[in-house]
Amino acid sequence: MGKLEGKVAVITGGATGIGRAAAKRFIDEGAFVFIFGRRQEALDAAVADLGPNARAVKGSVSDLADLDRLYGAVKAEHGSLDIVFANAGAGSQLRLGEITAEHVDETFDTNVKGTIFTVQKALPLMGEGGSIILTGSSAGTTGASAMSAYSASKAAVRNLARTWAEDLKGSGIRVNVLSPGATATELAKEALGEEGQKVFASMTPLQRMADPTEIGAVAAFLASSDSSFMTASEVAVDGGLAQL
Amino acid sequence: MKKLEDKVAVITGGSSGIGLATAKRFVEEGAHVVITGRREKDLKEAAAFIERNVTTVVGDVSHLEDLDRLYAVVKEKHGHIDILFANAGAGTIAPLAAATEAHFDQTFDVNVKGLFFTVQKALPLFKDGGSIILNSSVSNVLGLPGFSAYAASKAAVRNFSRAWTLELKDRKIRVNTMSPGPTETPALETTTGLTPEQAEQAAGQFASQIPMGRRGKPEEIAAAVMFLASDESSFITGVDLAVDGGMAQV
Numbered sequence: 001m002g003k004l005e006g007k008v009a010v011i012t013g014g015a016t017g018i019g020r021a022a023a024k025r026f027i028d029e030g031a032f033v034f035i036f037g038r039r040q041e042a043l044d045a046a047v048a049d050l051g052p053n054a055r056a057v058k059g060s061v062s063d064l065a066d067l068d069r070l071y072g073a074v075k076a077e078h079g080s081l082d083i084v085f086a087n088a089g090a091g092s093q094l095r096l097g098e099i100t101a102e103h104v105d106e107t108f109d110t111n112v113k114g115t116i117f118t119v120q121k122a123l124p125l126m127g128e129g130g131s132i133i134l135t136g137s138s139a140g141t142t143g144a145s146a147m148s149a150y151s152a153s154k155a156a157v158r159n160l161a162r163t164w165a166e167d168l169k170g171s172g173i174r175v176n177v178l179s180p181g182a183t184a185t186e187l188a189k190e191a192l193g194e195e196g197q198k199v200f201a202s203m204t205p206l207q208r209m210a211d212p213t214e215i216g217a218v219a220a221f222l223a224s225s226d227s228s229f230m231t232a233s234e235v236a237v238d239g240g241l242a243q244l
Numbered sequence: 245m246k247k248l249e250d251k252v253a254v255i256t257g258g259s260s261g262i263g264l265a266t267a268k269r270f271v272e273e274g275a276h277v278v279i280t281g282r283r284e285k286d287l288k289e290a291a292a293f294i295e296r297n298v299t300t301v302v303g304d305v306s307h308l309e310d311l312d313r314l315y316a317v318v319k320e321k322h323g324h325i326d327i328l329f330a331n332a333g334a335g336t337i338a339p340l341a342a343a344t345e346a347h348f349d350q351t352f353d354v355n356v357k358g359l360f361f362t363v364q365k366a367l368p369l370f371k372d373g374g375s376i377i378l379n380s381s382v383s384n385v386l387g388l389p390g391f392s393a394y395a396a397s398k399a400a401v402r403n404f405s406r407a408w409t410l411e412l413k414d415r416k417i418r419v420n421t422m423s424p425g426p427t428e429t430p431a432l433e434t435t436t437g438l439t440p441e442q443a444e445q446a447a448g449q450f451a452s453q454i455p456m457g458r459r460g461k462p463e464e465i466a467a468a469v470m471f472l473a474s475d476e477s478s479f480i481t482g483v484d485l486a487v488d489g490g491m492a493q494v
Contacts, residue, residue: 162494215479229465229489231456240482240483243406244406
């Protein structure tokens with residue numbers, strides 16, 4: 001029996017990369033998964049691959065009406081929700097001196113405001129035994145050139161979990177942060193190129209980038225009762241990148 | 245397939261509490277375990293509880309010759325090690341003004357020196373690609389009156405995992421720290437020097453400081469150790485995994 005048997009999960013940014021790998025793993029463990037993303041084509045491809053225990057809802061986490069539609073669909077089909085993996089994120093790069101208001105707004109709208117409302121709007125459907133997982137980043141505790149808005153937004157995400165563990169006291173709902181390091185998603189491989197991937201691998205104590213399935217495995221741990229005494233924690237899945 | 249099928253695991257301090265629950269879980273997941281403890285009677289009871297695939301070695305991690313004996317048994321019986329949970333710890337309570345040299349020495353002998361050599365002496369038997377888990381404590385980042393030596397020793401443990409991550413990376417051995425919060429184990433009553441009434445009071449006080457409103461169960465800590473021992477955590481190394489109900493996180 002899978003460790004998420006009969007559970008209902010929402011994964012934002014679930015059509016590709018880490019979200020997609022987590023969706024596959026959750027389904028393998030017995031869950032029904034709603035993936036949420038902005039591109040219909042990517043969602044269709046994901047659902048075709050993930051099979052009958054996946055549904056797609058198109059939308060953006062920075063648009064509250066889209067989130068209402070997402071949870072409306074969950075409620076209509078399942079009535080309740082056990083797991084939220086608030087994973088959608090944005091991260092373009094601009095050095096200090098070049099930063100624009102649009103860049104800051106876009107980064108924080110998706111990573112911070114989007115995460116807040118992804119979780120807040122899920123709560124009416126959640127109860128005892130629920131698990132919320134927020135995608136942070138090794139960038140949340142390190143400095144990297146041109147990443148100031150992104151890393152600040154991910155530090156904010158890490159701190160949301162601290163407050164929410166207190167706000168959710170007594171509800172039986174846990175909230176933790178999963179902070180990946182360099183991960184070899186299709187998007188990252190394309191953006192970094194061969195050379196860029198080598199640089200990230202060499203910076204990482206494990207001397208390689210993560211496979212998205214390795215991040216999905218940790219998301220499944222945090223979603224399951226194996227992490228039942230963990231809340232407000234941050235689990236770094238970064239090959240040691242930000243740990244030493 | 246089980247997560248630790250045919251893996252060989254060594255667990256120090258395996259006769260009670262977190263160590264025992266972890267040994268039980270490892271065996272359920274398919275591993276063979278070798279557990280150590282200082283009292284033969286407790287080890288025998290632990291072995292009976294674990295039921296199968298368990299070997300016991302009496303010994304104290306602060307005695308290096310005991311560690312040599314432990315690893316000689318492991319070598320003879322299994323030939324190698326895949327997983328090490330360096331879990332044995334000591335923690336009597338003593339306020340700064342009243343602490344004795346013996347208190348300080350015992351705390352650091354077991355928690356720091358004992359753990360250091362537990363890992364060092366395991367290395368010749370360690371399979372490349374294995375997993376080492378060091379038991380630290382939420383106190384590694386918290387101030388708790390009466391626990392200063394303990395907390396400092398556990399901060400030392402957390403930092404071992406940083407250097408060792410680098411020292412062992414070429415062998416693909418992952419090294420992580422796991423930091424439990426207050427847990428429902430016999431230790432609070434048996435090792436801290438508290439009376440049963442004081443222990444009960446302390447347990448209640450801890451629960452009130454934990455966002456989850458309760459202490460952890462040994463099985464919950466064991467589940468997290470299992471995660472770090474298995475390939476589920478294949479991209480996790482050098483971390484301090486807090487399993488503390490939020491106690492040191494908020």
